[in-house]
Amino acid sequence: MNHIQLENISKIYNASHAQAKMALALLAEGMDSIAVKEQTGYSVGLYDINLAVKAGELHCIMGLSGSGKSTLIRHINRLIDPTSGKILVNTDINAKNSVNKIVSNSVVTNKDALPIEKGEPSSAINILALNDKELQHYRQQTVSMVFQHFGLVPHMTVIQNVAYGLRVRKMSIKERHEVARHWLNEVGLSNLERSYPDELSGGMQQRVGLARALAMDNPILLMDEAFSALDPLIRAQLQDQLLELQARLNKTIVFITHDIDEAIKVGQRISILNGGRLVQTGTPSDLRHNPTDEYVARFMGAKH
Numbered sequence: 484m485n486h487i488q489l490e491n492i493s494k495i496y497n498a499s500h501a502q503a504k505m506a507l508a509l510l511a512e513g514m515d516s517i518a519v520k521e522q523t524g525y526s527v528g529l530y531d532i533n534l535a536v537k538a539g540e541l542h543c544i545m546g547l548s549g550s551g552k553s554t555l556i557r558h559i560n561r562l563i564d565p566t567s568g569k570i571l572v573n574t575d576i577n578a579k580n581s582v583n584k585i586v587s588n589s590v591v592t593n594k595d596a597l598p599i600e601k602g603e604p605s606s607a608i609n610i611l612a613l614n615d616k617e618l619q620h621y622r623q624q625t626v627s628m629v630f631q632h633f634g635l636v637p638h639m640t641v642i643q644n645v646a647y648g649l650r651v652r653k654m655s656i657k658e659r660h661e662v663a664r665h666w667l668n669e670v671g672l673s674n675l676e677r678s679y680p681d682e683l684s685g686g687m688q689q690r691v692g693l694a695r696a697l698a699m700d701n702p703i704l705l706m707d708e709a710f711s712a713l714d715p716l717i718r719a720q721l722q723d724q725l726l727e728l729q730a731r732l733n734k735t736i737v738f739i740t741h742d743i744d745e746a747i748k749v750g751q752r753i754s755i756l757n758g759g760r761l762v763q764t765g766t767p768s769d770l771r772h773n774p775t776d777e778y779v780a781r782f783m784g785a786k787h
């Protein structure tokens with residue numbers, strides 16, 4: 484079952500509708516994003532992306548710097564709105580291991596507040612049609628994000644950082660801390676709840692970032708180069724931990740990386756971007772054995 488569907492998503496930065504139309508027409512003729520930028524002055528973030536992320540899948544988005552990875556992932560929580568296209572998210576899918584619901588009965592489900600897209604399967608919503616209140620609800624109940632540079636609040640302790648997002652759930656402090664403690668334990672940081680972020684190593688800080696995202700108990704986890712700032716040994720440990728957690732929690736994870744080894748290790752499927760275009764989606768084996776073009780073949784080349 485598809486969880487997230489991007490349909491014909493294009494993003495031209497800093498252009499009016501008419502200006503974007505001009506850039507899109509050149510892209511439709513096959514011009515690449517560098518040439519479009521030279522000719523029109525507008526940056527192409529994405530062009531005509533069609534991508535379905537399955538429920539419970541760990542899906543890697545991979546590509547060189549500037550290929551559009553961050554632009555793509557930020558569309559899923561609407562930190563960025565597209566120039567054109569549609570984004571459907573199935574809000575009927577819930578996380579498997581809802582520990583929060585065990586300690587709190589105040590959690591509302593997605594269905595309570597989000598409009599269902601007519602004509603789409605089950606509970607797919609068009610997230611581009613959400614108003615401010617619905618978008619806030621969507622972000623609180625459906626998608627969480629883990630950032631490359633952790634994004635922890637420096638003057639809050641580890642447990643306060645992890646519990647912070649739960650305040651909107653109307654949980655008591657005791658409940659919030661109970662949930663936060665559970666997730667800190669899951670990421671192996673149970674003895675550090677009273678520490679402050681700057682007392683922790685980068686790897687530990689990112690475990691806090693992961694615990695904070697997991698504590699929201701949302702079915703979709705967006706990870707934007709989440710392990711890229713870590714040294715190789717710690718990075719490998721966090722990759723292992725993510726795979727272990729994923730096997731139990733069955734979340735839908737969109738994981739951005741520019742490192743093909745990381746993509747092959749953690750991704751069930753990998754989507755490869757080049758110059759804002761999606762060139763291929765497949766399992767690591769698909770990409771290795773049937774690369775669609777030279778760009779994919781070069782990424783996979785060293786992996787035969």
Ligand SMILES: Nc1ncnc2c1ncn2[C@@H]1O[C@H](COP(=O)(O)OP(=O)(O)OP(=O)(O)O)[C@@H](O)[C@H]1O
Pocket residue numbers: 496497526527528546547548549550551552553554555741
């Ligand atoms: N706010 C912005 N304004 C104008 N152009 C932008 C903006 N953000 C991104 N771009 C352009 O869109 C294209 C895709 O950028 P994006 O950051 O999504 O790529 P990326 O693959 O995530 O790169 P990196 O790995 O370096 O983070 C690039 O050409 C970039 O310069």
